[in-house]
Amino acid sequence: xxxxxxxxxxxxxxASVLLVEVPGWADTRVAVERQVRCRGWRLATSPADAxxxxxxxxxGREFAQAVQAVxxxxxxxRARVLVDDVRDCAAVLEQAATAxxxxxxxxxxxxxxxQATDLxxxxxxxxxxxxxxxxxxxxSDHVDHSGDMDDMDDMDDMDDMDDSGDMNMDMPMxxxxxxxxxxxxxxxxxxxxxxxxxxxxxxxxxxAGLVVRCVLHGDVVxxxxxxxxxxxxxxxxxxxxxxxxxxxxxxxxxxxxxxxRFLAVAGWDHLSQRLRRVRDGILDRAPLEDCAQExxxxxxxxxxxxxxxxxxRGLGVLGRAPWPPGGVPDDVPALLRGDVRDRLLTxxxxxxxxxxxxxxxxxxxxxxxxxxxxxxxxxxxxLDLAAARLVVASLDPDASIVRRHPGAxx
Amino acid sequence: MTGGVTPLSAxxxxxxxxxxxxxxxxxxxxxxxxxxxxxxxxxxxRPGRRRTVTxxxxxxxxxxxxxxxxxxxxxxxxxxxxxxxAALLMAAVLPLGRWTLVxxxxxxVWFNAVDVAVWAAVWLAGWGPNSAHALIGGYRxxxxxxxxxxxxxxxxxxxxxxxxTLRIGGVVQAQxxxxxxxxxxxxxxxxxLGVAGFSVFGPLSAPAGSDIxxxxxxxxxxxxxLIVLAGRYLLLTAGSGFAAAxxxxxxxxxxxxxxxxxxxxxxxxxxxxxxxRRRLPVLRPDRFMEVGWLVLVPVTLLQLxxxxxxxxxx
Numbered sequence: 001x002x003x004x005x006x007x008x009x010x011x012x013x014x015a016s017v018l019l020v021e022v023p024g025w026a027d028t029r030v031a032v033e034r035q036v037r038c039r040g041w042r043l044a045t046s047p048a049d050a051x052x053x054x055x056x057x058x059x060g061r062e063f064a065q066a067v068q069a070v071x072x073x074x075x076x077x078r079a080r081v082l083v084d085d086v087r088d089c090a091a092v093l094e095q096a097a098t099a100x101x102x103x104x105x106x107x108x109x110x111x112x113x114x115q116a117t118d119l120x121x122x123x124x125x126x127x128x129x130x131x132x133x134x135x136x137x138x139x140s141d142h143v144d145h146s147g148d149m150d151d152m153d154d155m156d157d158m159d160d161m162d163d164s165g166d167m168n169m170d171m172p173m174x175x176x177x178x179x180x181x182x183x184x185x186x187x188x189x190x191x192x193x194x195x196x197x198x199x200x201x202x203x204x205x206x207x208a209g210l211v212v213r214c215v216l217h218g219d220v221v222x223x224x225x226x227x228x229x230x231x232x233x234x235x236x237x238x239x240x241x242x243x244x245x246x247x248x249x250x251x252x253x254x255x256x257x258x259x260x261r262f263l264a265v266a267g268w269d270h271l272s273q274r275l276r277r278v279r280d281g282i283l284d285r286a287p288l289e290d291c292a293q294e295x296x297x298x299x300x301x302x303x304x305x306x307x308x309x310x311x312x313r314g315l316g317v318l319g320r321a322p323w324p325p326g327g328v329p330d331d332v333p334a335l336l337r338g339d340v341r342d343r344l345l346t347x348x349x350x351x352x353x354x355x356x357x358x359x360x361x362x363x364x365x366x367x368x369x370x371x372x373x374x375x376x377x378x379x380x381x382x383l384d385l386a387a388a389r390l391v392v393a394s395l396d397p398d399a400s401i402v403r404r405h406p407g408a409x410x
Numbered sequence: 411m412t413g414g415v416t417p418l419s420a421x422x423x424x425x426x427x428x429x430x431x432x433x434x435x436x437x438x439x440x441x442x443x444x445x446x447x448x449x450x451x452x453x454x455x456r457p458g459r460r461r462t463v464t465x466x467x468x469x470x471x472x473x474x475x476x477x478x479x480x481x482x483x484x485x486x487x488x489x490x491x492x493x494x495x496a497a498l499l500m501a502a503v504l505p506l507g508r509w510t511l512v513x514x515x516x517x518x519v520w521f522n523a524v525d526v527a528v529w530a531a532v533w534l535a536g537w538g539p540n541s542a543h544a545l546i547g548g549y550r551x552x553x554x555x556x557x558x559x560x561x562x563x564x565x566x567x568x569x570x571x572x573x574x575t576l577r578i579g580g581v582v583q584a585q586x587x588x589x590x591x592x593x594x595x596x597x598x599x600x601x602x603l604g605v606a607g608f609s610v611f612g613p614l615s616a617p618a619g620s621d622i623x624x625x626x627x628x629x630x631x632x633x634x635x636l637i638v639l640a641g642r643y644l645l646l647t648a649g650s651g652f653a654a655a656x657x658x659x660x661x662x663x664x665x666x667x668x669x670x671x672x673x674x675x676x677x678x679x680x681x682x683x684x685x686x687r688r689r690l691p692v693l694r695p696d697r698f699m700e701v702g703w704l705v706l707v708p709v710t711l712l713q714l715x716x717x718x719x720x721x722x723x724x
Contacts, residue, residue, distance in 0.1 A: 011472040014465035040461045045624035046543070048476055048631040051469070075476035075631035110474060197542045204620045219546045265621045267613075267692025307613075311694050385546055386694055389621040 004103075011077075012100045016042040017093075018050035018074070020067055020202050022057030022231045023209035023400035029056040030257065031086045034280055035093050045204045047073035052096045053080045063201060063209065063229040070202050076113070077106040192217035199392075201229050205261040209399035210373075212380065212392065219385045224377040228399040248354045253282040255351035256295065262344050262393040266308065274298060282355070292355035299348040308341065315340045316379045316391035333368055336375070340394035366405035372397035415505045415579035417513045423502070426511050430501045433647035433673075434640060437680050438463045444688060470636035478539050478629050486538020490634050492531035493641025499524045500648040505579050507661045507669030517578035518570045521652060522563060528608045528645065529555050532617060532626055535638060539629035547625025551617035553695045554607060557702025558614065562604030564710035565597040568717045569656045582660030591657040593720070596713040598657045600706055602683065605649030609642050612687035616695050650679035 017036050021029040032054055036043060044050035047070050059067055071080055079099035081092045099105065199212040209230060215223035260275035278294050302308065317339045319332025335346055372395040379395075380388040439462075446460045477483060503517040504510065514520055529552060536548020570576050572594070573584035581590075591598045607614045610626070618625045630638055654660060654675035661668025693701075 007468045007472055010462075010465040010468035012469075014461055014469040016469075040465075042461060045620045046628045048629045049624060049627070049635070051473070073476070073478075075474045077472060077474075195542060203623060216542070219549065263691075267615065267619055267621075268690075270688040305691070307693070308691050311691065311697055384696060386550075386616065386619070386621055386696075 008101060008103060012051075012097055013040060014042070015039075015051040015097065015100060016044040016049055017052040017054050017096075018044040018047060018070070018202070020053065020055045020059070020070070021208035022055070022059045022063065023228065023398070023403060024231055025057030025083075026208065026254065026257070026400075028083050028086050028089065029208070030253075030279065030283065031089045032056060032083055032093070033276070035089050039093065039097075041093075043204065047071075047202075048075060050074050051078055051100055052093075053078065054093070054096070055080070055082050058082070058084065058232045060230050060232045063231075066201055066229070076110050077103075078109070194222075199388075205264045205393060207392065207396050207399065209403075210392070210397065212376070212388075214380075214388075216385070221380050221383055221385065221388050224380050224388075226373060226376050228373070228403055230399070230403045248357060249282050249285075249288065252291075252295075252351045252354035253279045255347050255354070256282065258393075258396045259298075259344055259347050259351070261396065262340070262347075262390070263302075265389050265393040266312065268308070271298060271301060288355045288357075292352050295348060295352045295355065299345065299352070302341075302348065303345060312340050312390055315383070315387050316343075316394060318343075318375065318379070333371065335368065336371065336395070340390050343394040366401050369398045369401040370405070373399075373402055415510050415513050415582075416508050418509050418511055420511075422509075423498075423511060426501055426506075427498055429506065430497060430644055430647055431640075433651070433676060433680065434497075434643035435463060436677065437643050437646055437684055438466075438639075440681060440684050441687075442466070444685065467636065470632055470639075473632040473635075475632040475634055476629070478541055481540045481629075482538045485534045487634075489531050489534025489536075489538055490630070490637050490641075492527065492534070493638060494644050496524050496528050496531060497641060497644035497648045500645075501651065503578055504648065504651045504655060505582060505660060506672050507667060509669070510579065513577065513579055516576045518566055518576045518581070518656075521578075522566055525562070525604070525608045525649075526559065529559075531641075532610065535630070536617070536626040541629045543622040543624070543628040544626055546622050547617045547619070547628065550619075550622075550625065550695045551610065554614055554616065554698060557695075557699045557706075558604050558607035561600040561702060561706035561710045562607070564707070564714050565600040565604065566656070568594045568597040568710075568714050571714065572717050572721055574721070578655055582655055582662070585659040586662060589657065589659040589662075594657070594713055594717055596709050597717075598653065600710045600713075601653055601657065602679070603706075605646065605653060606683060609646040609649060611642060611646055612683065613690045613693045614698070616692050616698075619692055646683060647676070647680060650683065651676045653679045 017032070019029055019032060033043065041052075047053075051074070053067070053071055053074060055067055071078075077100050079096040081096045083089050083092050195216045197214050197216050199214055200206050200210045201208070209228045211227050211229060213225040213227070214221045256275050256279040260272045260279065263269075263272035263275065274294075275298055278291055278298070281294075282288070282291050318336050319338075335350065336343060337346070376392065376395055376397065379391050383391065442461055442463055500521055502511040503514055503520050505513075532551040533548040536544045536546075536551065538544075569581050569584075569590045572590060573581040575581065575584075584590075603614070606612045610618050616625070618627045622628065627635060627638060651672075654672060658675045658679070659671075660675075661672040663671035663674075666674070
């Protein structure tokens with residue numbers, strides 16, 4: 001075996017996977033995460049870090065454009081797979097590994113990505129605005145296609161430019177990307193540059209299908225607009241009704257998953273891993289008492305951590321003291337009360353109650369999910385990006401439920 | 411006076427680089443091994459496959475380099491390459507037993523100058539790719555550096571004051587009877603925090619946090635990413651080496667030769683940093699600023715005062 005085969009083999013053994021979850025395919029995403037771990041692979045934090053793009057579920061049109069934009073950012077050797085069914089995921093990842101090992105094919109793929117294909121590729125994805133890591137870094141299509149009125153993303157971009165004066169003509173556009181423009185209002189007596197950065201739908205530890213279109217001053221969110229992206233219309237996910245048998249365990253697993261993602265955003269990977277394993281245990285029908293006990297242990301560790309308390313204290317407070325006076329109406333559901341840490345602890349307690357079947361749990365409630373989504377923009381405005389990510393992770397709205405019940409709570 | 415240390419000729423520089431690299435590989439391997447340690451009871455039943463350092467390196471060597479639109483490639487590359495270079499420049503003044511590459515009379519200041527140069531390196535690595543997340547990562551590093559750098563400087567000053575010299579060899583020799591860590595523990599802890607800071611590691615890894623898609627690492631792929639990641643471990647290794655030399659008596663110890671003691675102590679500090687990483691969440695940069703200025707600066711200054719009074723009274 002030659003050196004290059006050996007390098008290839010080793011490289012594929014350490015592949016990293018960028019996960020995209022379409023709302024409604026959480027089970028599939030969980031299954032892929034587990035399979036990734038089984039193979040000794042790793043989850044990627046950004047497209048530049050990824051070898052495999054694994055899309056869980058069938059995305060709708062707008063979502064598919066975003067996925068395409070992300071796909072173009074994978075450096076290669078790369079493989080793209082669609083996982084539609086929980087049972088397929090081992091086979092599909094094996095397929096991805098085979099594709100990565102296929103050096104001639106990867107070489108052909110790389111060869112077809114020169115300057116010439118920039119145009120070709122971009123015509124596949126007219127508006128990659130909600131791409132992963134980079135509001136301003138995407139290809140030049142923003143500008144080229146801004147005449148496409150049917151495309152919402154481009155219209156947003158144009159509006160932004162118009163707001164900030166008629167600079168379209170004079171402003172230099174390095175690489176065809178408009179520069180950050182000056183904000184209308186000064187903050188702290190400083191004139192700040194304004195940058196529109198969409199967060200989501202493809203970000204690590206991010207709620208499926210959520211897009212938060214942020215206007216940033218530096219890393220401070222001054223304006224946020226929330227929307228959700230859904231599955232393809234003809235491919236609605238199979239819905240497990242909330243009242244079918246074993247819903248408590250599934251709901252508990254979902255709560256553990258959500259808490260694990262919050263801890264990952266908070267940078268506490270070890271505890272996050274542990275909760276993920278509990279989640280997997282619940283789904284594998286491990287004894288529920290054991291799972292509940294482990295959840296309780298994690299909860300204790302979270303509750304005891306002074307560092308975490310100090311670090312997220314007072315972030316994203318909902319419905320405690322009236323602050324600002326009369327500002328927050330006190331109709332906050334119990335599960336959303338408090339700051340981000342309170343919400344995390346509530347979530348963990350909820351998971352334990354569900355596991356022990358204390359009757360305290362409820363199936364997913366569309367009104368509650370809608371509230372999580374609606375309260376988001378107001379809460380993240382004025383926070384820096386790190387804090388905003390924590391708030392989003394603590395609310396963790398389930399877009400699949402919100403989209404299924406469009407009228408709820410409004 | 412050379413402080414019992416023999417300077418080597420410049421031809422030994424590659425050897426020093428290899429020794430440093432070996433330390434970094436050990437740290438990376440330990441980190442990878444701890445990653446596959448089962449997390450909690452539920453995990454023990456289903457262990458995942460190990461991810462080896464070799465495989466991770468092979469992956470990055472095989473991956474293509476990717477340049478985002480309108481990137482400042484020159485500055486980006488400078489920032490990326492500066493990380494391992496900085497680590498090597500630090501290691502150059504570090505005595506391994508009897509040997510050191512250069513035995514400057516201002517070794518402590520040199521170390522400090524290089525660790526400040528890391529500010530520029532990390533910021534450029536964030537600025538270069540022309541991406542919002544990377545840039546935010548770069549600025550996070552600066553904010554964090556403002557908080558850890560002053561305590562780190564005062565922590566560095568304490569052993570120098572106690573030894574009455576800025577020569578690293580001299581500081582090591584001054585600890586023959588008593589390690590500095592014993593009577594300046596605060597300075598030692600602040601120093602270790604500073605090492606984690608300039609290595610963008612553990613609780614101070616927010617500039618490369620996954621909440622901003624990897625921050626300064628967000629756009630780096632292939633060999634660029636490899637160099638940044640290696641640079642972080644190399645800096646961590648060099649920093650641990652300095653902790654061993656300045657606070658843990660360098661090569662002092664029974665039975666084993668001096669170089670072995672130095673290597674052992676360095677690895678001990680390195681392992682402690684890698685293991686501790688798992689116990690702690692990442693500190694938010696804005697909150698850490700408060701701690702840096704309101705807690706760490708005063709306590710390190712107090713530590714320095716105590717050391718100075720002891721030195722004068724002695």
